[in-house]
Structure formats: C-alpha cells, structure tokens
Amino acid sequence: MPTLWLVCLLLVLAAAGFVMGRARALSSAGGDARTLHSLPNYYGLNVALTSLVPALAVLAIWLLAQPIIVESRVSKLIPAETVPEGSTIGLVMSDVRRVAAGLDLVVDAGLLTVPEASGLRAEERDVRALLGEVGVALGADVRPEVLAAAQRSRMLNHTGGLLMTGLVTGLALAGLGWAYVRTNKDFRARNVVERGVLVLLIVAASLAILTTVGIVLSMLFETSNFFRLHDWKDFFFGSTWAPNFRGDSELSILPLLWGTLYISFIALLVSVPIGLFAAIYLSEYAGKATRALAKPLLEILAGIPTIVYGLFALLTVGPTLAKVFGKGGLLGVEWMAGATSVLTAGVVMGIMLIPFVSSLSDDIINAVPQSMRDGSLGLGATRSETVRQVVLPAALPGIVGAILLAASRAIGETMIVVMGAGAIAKFSLNPLDTMTTITTRIVSQLTGDTDFASPETLVAFALGLTLFVLTLGLNVLALYIVRKYREQYE
Amino acid sequence: MTDLSANAAPAKRHGASLLEQNARTRRRNRAEARFRGYGIAAIAVGLAMLLVLVFNIVSKGVGAYSQTFVTLEVELQESKLDKKGNRDIEEIKKVSTFGYAPLINSAFAAAVKEGGLETKLKAKDQAGILSKSAPAQLRDYVIANPDKIGETVSFRFLANSRVDGYLKGRVTRDSIANDKSISAEQLDFVDQLAAAGILKKTFNPDFILGSDASDQRPESAGIGVSMVGSLFMMLVVLALSLPIGVAASIYLEEFAPKNWFTDVIEVNISNLAAVPSIVFGILGLAVFINYMHLPMSAPLVGGLVLTLMTLPTIIISTRASLKAVPPSIRDAALGVGASKMQAVFHHVLPLAAPGILTGTIIGLAQALGETAPLLLIGMVGFIASNPPDSIAAGLLSPNSAMPAQIYEWAKRADPAFYERAWGGIIILLVFLVTMNTLAVILRRRFERRW
Numbered sequence A: 001m002p003t004l005w006l007v008c009l010l011l012v013l014a015a016a017g018f019v020m021g022r023a024r025a026l027s028s029a030g031g032d033a034r035t036l037h038s039l040p041n042y043y044g045l046n047v048a049l050t051s052l053v054p055a056l057a058v059l060a061i062w063l064l065a066q067p068i069i070v071e072s073r074v075s076k077l078i079p080a081e082t083v084p085e086g087s088t089i090g091l092v093m094s095d096v097r098r099v100a101a102g103l104d105l106v107v108d109a110g111l112l113t114v115p116e117a118s119g120l121r122a123e124e125r126d127v128r129a130l131l132g133e134v135g136v137a138l139g140a141d142v143r144p145e146v147l148a149a150a151q152r153s154r155m156l157n158h159t160g161g162l163l164m165t166g167l168v169t170g171l172a173l174a175g176l177g178w179a180y181v182r183t184n185k186d187f188r189a190r191n192v193v194e195r196g197v198l199v200l201l202i203v204a205a206s207l208a209i210l211t212t213v214g215i216v217l218s219m220l221f222e223t224s225n226f227f228r229l230h231d232w233k234d235f236f237f238g239s240t241w242a243p244n245f246r247g248d249s250e251l252s253i254l255p256l257l258w259g260t261l262y263i264s265f266i267a268l269l270v271s272v273p274i275g276l277f278a279a280i281y282l283s284e285y286a287g288k289a290t291r292a293l294a295k296p297l298l299e300i301l302a303g304i305p306t307i308v309y310g311l312f313a314l315l316t317v318g319p320t321l322a323k324v325f326g327k328g329g330l331l332g333v334e335w336m337a338g339a340t341s342v343l344t345a346g347v348v349m350g351i352m353l354i355p356f357v358s359s360l361s362d363d364i365i366n367a368v369p370q371s372m373r374d375g376s377l378g379l380g381a382t383r384s385e386t387v388r389q390v391v392l393p394a395a396l397p398g399i400v401g402a403i404l405l406a407a408s409r410a411i412g413e414t415m416i417v418v419m420g421a422g423a424i425a426k427f428s429l430n431p432l433d434t435m436t437t438i439t440t441r442i443v444s445q446l447t448g449d450t451d452f453a454s455p456e457t458l459v460a461f462a463l464g465l466t467l468f469v470l471t472l473g474l475n476v477l478a479l480y481i482v483r484k485y486r487e488q489y490e
Numbered sequence B: 001m002t003d004l005s006a007n008a009a010p011a012k013r014h015g016a017s018l019l020e021q022n023a024r025t026r027r028r029n030r031a032e033a034r035f036r037g038y039g040i041a042a043i044a045v046g047l048a049m050l051l052v053l054v055f056n057i058v059s060k061g062v063g064a065y066s067q068t069f070v071t072l073e074v075e076l077q078e079s080k081l082d083k084k085g086n087r088d089i090e091e092i093k094k095v096s097t098f099g100y101a102p103l104i105n106s107a108f109a110a111a112v113k114e115g116g117l118e119t120k121l122k123a124k125d126q127a128g129i130l131s132k133s134a135p136a137q138l139r140d141y142v143i144a145n146p147d148k149i150g151e152t153v154s155f156r157f158l159a160n161s162r163v164d165g166y167l168k169g170r171v172t173r174d175s176i177a178n179d180k181s182i183s184a185e186q187l188d189f190v191d192q193l194a195a196a197g198i199l200k201k202t203f204n205p206d207f208i209l210g211s212d213a214s215d216q217r218p219e220s221a222g223i224g225v226s227m228v229g230s231l232f233m234m235l236v237v238l239a240l241s242l243p244i245g246v247a248a249s250i251y252l253e254e255f256a257p258k259n260w261f262t263d264v265i266e267v268n269i270s271n272l273a274a275v276p277s278i279v280f281g282i283l284g285l286a287v288f289i290n291y292m293h294l295p296m297s298a299p300l301v302g303g304l305v306l307t308l309m310t311l312p313t314i315i316i317s318t319r320a321s322l323k324a325v326p327p328s329i330r331d332a333a334l335g336v337g338a339s340k341m342q343a344v345f346h347h348v349l350p351l352a353a354p355g356i357l358t359g360t361i362i363g364l365a366q367a368l369g370e371t372a373p374l375l376l377i378g379m380v381g382f383i384a385s386n387p388p389d390s391i392a393a394g395l396l397s398p399n400s401a402m403p404a405q406i407y408e409w410a411k412r413a414d415p416a417f418y419e420r421a422w423g424g425i426i427i428l429l430v431f432l433v434t435m436n437t438l439a440v441i442l443r444r445r446f447e448r449r450w
Helices: A002-028 A040-075 A089-108 A114-118 A127-133 A144-182 A189-229 A232-237 A254-285 A288-303 A306-325 A342-367 A370-378 A383-412 A415-420 A438-446 A455-488 B002-007 B023-065 B089-094 B097-115 B123-127 B134-144 B161-168 B184-196 B205-209 B224-255 B260-272 B277-291 B299-324 B327-335 B340-369 B372-376 B391-396 B402-411 B416-446
Strands: B066-075 B152-158 B199-203
Touching: A002 A040, A002 A144, A040 A089, A040 A144, A040 A189, A089 A114, A089 A127, A089 A144, A114 A144, A189 A232, A189 A455, A189 B224, A189 B260, A189 B277, A189 B299, A189 B340, A254 A288, A254 A342, A254 A383, A254 A438, A254 B023, A288 A342, A288 B023, A306 A342, A306 A415, A306 B023, A306 B340, A306 B402, A306 B416, A342 A383, A342 A415, A342 B023, A370 A383, A383 A455, A383 B023, A383 B277, A415 A438, A415 B372, A415 B402, A438 A455, A438 B277, A438 B372, A455 B260, A455 B277, B023 B066, B023 B205, B023 B416, B066 B097, B066 B161, B089 B134, B097 B123, B097 B134, B097 B184, B123 B184, B134 B152, B161 B184, B161 B199, B161 B416, B184 B199, B205 B224, B205 B416, B224 B260, B224 B299, B224 B340, B224 B391, B224 B402, B260 B299, B277 B299, B277 B372, B299 B340, B299 B372, B299 B391, B327 B340, B340 B402, B340 B416, B372 B402, B402 B416
Parallel strands: none
Antiparallel strands: B066 B152, B066 B199
16 A cells, blocks of 8 residues: 555654754744744644645645546557447456456466566466456456556556655655745744645635535536437436346336335325424423423434334335235235335335424424414414414425425435335336335446446436436525525514 | 493303303314324324334344354364374365364264253254354364364354244244255254253354354354444544544634635535435445545445545534634634634634534434445445454455445345344444434533533
8 A cells, every 4th residue: 555655654754844844943043932933833834734735735636637647548559449349448448457457466466577467468378367366357358459458557557656656755855845944033934834724724615515526527427428328318208217237228217206206205295294293292382391302302213324214114114014915914905015115115214204304394483483473372363273374374485495305305315215115117106016216226226346338337327416416406495495484584 | 442441331242251162162272182182193103103113123133142052062083183193284274164064963962862862863954953154163163273183172153043043933833844944853952952951042242243144144144344344434534524524614614705615615515415325425436436446345435435425514513613602712812912823723623622523423423324325335245254454454455334234134035134134223323322422421511601
C-alpha cells in the first residue's frame, strides 16, 4: 500500500516542519516570544500546512486522474477491428483490467519477475493458466492485443505511481523549505494560517456539492451508455420488465414504477392516519407526562434499522398474512401464493413511517398559533371541532408537505421491499400479489458480478437516476410547501 | 353593553336547562370522545407495533445464543493419525478430515456402551447428529497438539442444526418426514444422549465471536467477523465525516457570506439528507469501485459510502449546536482582541462540542444500521472466515458488515439461519441502543442552556 506510506511520509514531514518553523521563529526573536508578530505555534503551523496541504491536494487529484489517462491511452492500443462481434470496447477493456490485475498478483506471488511479466508473449505462454494459478479466472484465452494492452497499462500505472511519489514528496519538501525560509519574527504567520484554514473550511463545505455532482454525473454517464445500448422508448413506455443476460431484454420502468407507487400508497395508507392521529393526540390532548413517555417511544420506531423491518416483513408479517389469506389459511381462500406481497411490504413500511409522519405533523400542529385555538374554543367549539375546523385547515399545507416527505421516503426505501415485496414485475391491483420495485431491481441488477457493458447492468443506473429525480422532486416540493407555510405564522 | 342585558328578556331556551345536555350537545360530546379515542388508538397501535417488533426479535433471536453441544471422549488413535509414529507434522497433515471420521464413530460407540444406551443406529448415523465441522475441529486440534496422539481427549462438538432445532422446538418429528439429513431414530438417540447428559444446550460464545459458515453448517455460523467489518467501516466514517462535517458547518455557520454559492451549498446539504441510501450505493459502485478501482467488498469503500451518507446528518446537527452558542461569547472573545478564527476555534467550538458529539454518535448509529448501499458494493454473498490480522487488511480485505450479514442469513433457505439473523439483530440493536443512550447522556450531562 504505497499510497498509505506516502501519506505517512507527508504527515511526518509536516510534523517536522511544525517543530522546525516554531524553533526558527523563536530563535529569530532571540528566544523572546513577545517580539514575534504571532504566537509561536502559528509559525510552526504555517510551515506544516504549507508543506502538507498542496502535496495532499496533488496526491488526491493524481489518484483521481490517473485511471482516466491510463484508460484512454491503453484503449487506443486496441484497434476497433479486433473487437469481437457482439462485444464492445468496454468489455475488452474490462478484460484488460482483469489481466493487468492478474499479472500484478502473479508478480506478487513470485511466479514471474517484473521484467518477465512485461516481456510475456501470449503466443509463447498460456497466460490464462498462469493467471488461473493465482486465482484469476478468465472466460477465454488471452488474446495478444489484450495482453499487450494489459502490460502497457501496468507500465503506465507503474511510471504514474513513481511520478506521483516524486512529485508529491518534492512538493511537500518545497513547501516546507519555502515556508521555513520565510519564517522570521516579523512574518505575519497568524494571518497566513487563518487564510489557509478558511480555504480548507470552504473546501470541506463544497464537498456536499461534489457529492451531488458525483451522484448526478456517475448516473448520467452510465445512463447515457445504457440508452446507447437500449431503446429509450422501451425504457419509458414499454410494458414489460424481463431482463435476460443473454441479451434482447425488455427493460421497462413502468411495471417497476407501478409496484413502487402501489407499495408506497399502502405504506401511506397505514402511516398517515395513525401518525396524524397520534400527532393530534400528543399535541392537543395529551398531558405532559404522557407526551414525554409516548413521543420518544414512538420515535424508537424511526431509529430501528431498515434491515430489521425487512426481516420482520420476510419472517413475521409475510408468513402471518399467508396464514390468513394463503392456501389452507384461516379464511380458506387462496389469494396469496407466498409470504412476499405488496401488502406485506406496504404494512411494514407503514409501521416504519408512523413516527416520521407523527413527529413532522406534531411540529406543524404546534406551529399553529395558540390564539386560533383559543378563539375557536371561546366560541364554544369542542376540542375535536377546534382541531378539525381550525387547527387542521391551518396546518394542512404543512401536513401535505410531511406526507410528501414520507412518500419520498417510501419510494426510496430498499431493504423492506427487497425482503418483503417479491421479484415479479407486473401490473396488478391485487395487494396480495408479489410485485417488485425500482429499488429492488437496482439491487438485483447490481449485486454479484457486474459487467458495465451490458444493458442489463446499466439499466440500474437509469433506474437510480429516475429514483433520484423522483425523490428529489418530492423533497423540494415538500420543503417548499413546509417553508411557505411556516412563514405564514411567523 | 349593560343595556343589552337590561332590555332583553331572558331568552327562552328550547325547554332545557344548562344542567341538562340536549341531544345535540350529547352528540357533540360523543364525537369529541370518539375523536379522542382515535388519537389514543393511534398511539396504542404505534406502541403495540413497537412491542410486537421487540417481542418478536427477542423471542426469535435469543435461541441463537445457545447451541447444542455433544461432549465426547475421543481416543486419538495413533494407528489412524500417525501410522509411522514419528510425529512428523507434515505427515499428520496429510490425513484429511475423512480420516478423522472413524475416530468420532468409535467415540460414539464407546459413549453408547458406557452409558448403557440402546440404539439400533449404525455408528455412522450416530455421528450424523454432529455438525459437519466436527472432523475438522478434531483435525485442527491434532495438528496444533501432535503430542496428544494416542491419548484420549474430551471434545465438545457442535450438534447438527437439525438436532439443535429439535431441542429448541424448531424441528419436530413431523417436520423431518421428508428430511434426508436426519431420521426419527436419530432423534430418539438424541433424546437418550440428552438424558445421559452427553448432549447439552449451553451458551455459545462462537455466535458472537465467530465467523460466518457455509450453507451446510448453520450451527457454526457467527457474527464476530462481520462485527469487525462494521467496526472498521465506522472508524472510516468517524475519521472522515467528523472533521469534514465540522469544518463545513463552521464555514457555513460562522464565515460564509450570504451569496449564491452559500445558498447552493445549503440547499444541497438539505437535499442530500433526503436522498435514498441506495443512491449512495450506486455512487459508491460507479465511483469508488468501477472508476477508482478500490477493492470490492472492502470496509474502506463501505466506510466512504457511509461517510457521504452521514455527512449531511452531522452537518445539520453541528450547525444547530454552533447556532446555540450565544453571540455574546463571540463578542467577548473579539472584544479582548482575538481574531475571528481564534474566537471560533478557542471559544465557540469547545462550547458546541457536546452537541457536535451527540450528533456524530447519532449519525454513526444510523450508518451502522444501513444496509442497502452495502449490497451494491458487494459486502454480501461470501464468507470471510478469519478476522483481519492488520489494520490495512481490515480496511482493504473483503469483509461483511453486521446488517449485510443479517441480510445474507435471511436470504438462505435453511430456517436455522433465520434464528441467527434475529440473534444478529439483537446484537445490532444492543449497539444502537448503547450509542443512542450515550448520546442522550452526553446531551443531558454537558448541554448548557444559555
């Protein structure tokens, strides 16, 4: 792990720089800290930061950029006509990567020396068997151009690594030297350090943007790859979801969207009445003691990980429902084939969302001014009439916002539907049928060995992007409504 | 106002006094009681669900902590294990687990004879009640202690998961009718062994400390190694999200000018907090694994993905606690000549620290229970058999995480794994409850009301 060692080296250099800078500043002041412009530690920090920060930044950028550069260089080595029928350059490149990683392992295992590995010829030696020895299984024999590309990529990565180590260490030393030379008693170290720290703070704050950009870009990029391989009309307007890893799949989002919305609808059907009534009771009727006890207890439900709900759906709720509606069940009807169904997932998700709806609505109901209640009660209305005719209409926009937020949660929920909803994509109105959702399909298309050149894998990114846009839209709308409503009473 | 009461004759009410409710008032009062009842019912349903959930977890999961063991005196016959008698470790290693099976068979025969048990089972079927790991356990012991060859040593073997299920009530004589791996005679034999005290159900520390096992051996699966995986992920999350989150919040709360850039960041953070967790998994797969070629299934990658997910939570709570520090503190610091940066780092930040810590612990607890993104970066579906031996290996070698391990067990066909999934959830919840309690205690203890 040379990168780790490099980082350690940088940290050691920075620590040395701190001690040296501090000592130099003190000695330039003749040992009397009072004549320094800044406190002695600032001089040390200045040297340490000047040495560490640019070097770390270059290291990070280099680590990000190297794979793209190597990839683009290496893919030029593979002529378009040698790409086999029915394959793509992307597939060949993933072969190249696998061979290159295998060669690394071979060298690590001591089966070949470094020059032997780079001089290897596919014509002379059975590379597939060689890689098999170190546990890298290949689907077919290694073709000469793939081996050459793999060797080239290893060489580029190797020189890249050396260059990076040299550059980063040099930069750290240069920074250290420069800052050290600048250190004397009149140097305004505090101002410089504080400016540097402010830049670091800004960078940290921008990471949030970077994450969003990363999410959007990574999904956009793979989605555009997907639409190059697959017809967009089928994705948005088709009616069947039937992935087939031998190709020629029908990949339409509509049946998945239907399942997602149906399950979310049932979840809201469970959680909204319960959550809303709980919130009304807690804010309008309950005494202090009841509130202090019931509210945190309800919120425990929100803190339970979704895997627990998933297991609850799969092993408890599903089988219970099957005992009632299934074959040989209590009702004597045969409406349910297995434990997984829309109802199973919907009910459990509803339980999960109860505290979500109740605490959001509670906040909103509490924000309704007391004077409105007093007015209504003073006219002789009962409490329930006050709630129904005054408080709820006033809180309605906020409650709608809360429900939208809950809906966005339900649409993006994964574990409960993966374990409770089933795997068959279809349009059906029967809540006891198994159905599948967008998140479930993302999980199933992306777990296990993924091949980034097939539409069956890439469709997951298109699904993810749809999910992202859907939940983001709901959130923005909900936050807008809630905020607007809050302003009304402030 | 006074003339109103003076002039108007007392209005004639519709034949009723104030002391007696008329039909309409009664109806309204009934509606009131009903409405109140709905509220109570809603809370009762919510709490009942919580109760059902907790009861379900505990009742189904407790079984995983005890396991059926068979204690046998095994004679480590020299003729089988070390034919030449020179105790050469290489030669001993050549004896495969098949070579150890007869030793167990004869140990059973001895136990039957000694206990005066009656069974028509063949020795091989008697040994069939043990876990498939029994010969391997014996072999590991012999390779570790070659000098014990020839002696008789007492071993505690795991019983087969069916036998274990029989003692726990999961497997009944009806349910094994079509089961090839155990017969009714074997269950009779188990009853006899249990009566003789050879077979016992006791606490099983291996469930908490051990590693996952293959589909064939649910009885020896444990959650320990995936716990280590979770620990390493949490270390990564803590090391990255705390400094970055605090730095971002300090900038946004203390330094940021009001401009479009700050607005974009703020909107971004509040939206990221609501992005479905699986989307972060997709990001992790596309960026960290497919693009940066970090190893699949590594806790480092899991930690990075969870960091991105936890950051908004930490930023939101840190900003709230920074905001709670009154401006007078800043003014006082600035007034005695501190720079803005010094005022923030020397005075505001220490005062906000308890709140920040509480928020961080809650964020970590959230990350600990998160499963969906881990499925996408490959933290399910394989068995890490040993805990990592160094920090680098802990970060980079494939491992699982607690929730991913639980999911993996829940997916397997053998119901014996379900018990372990519930048992794993107990451990997960113990961690979460501890972390949240810690957060509450910290808040109570150190939070200052200004």
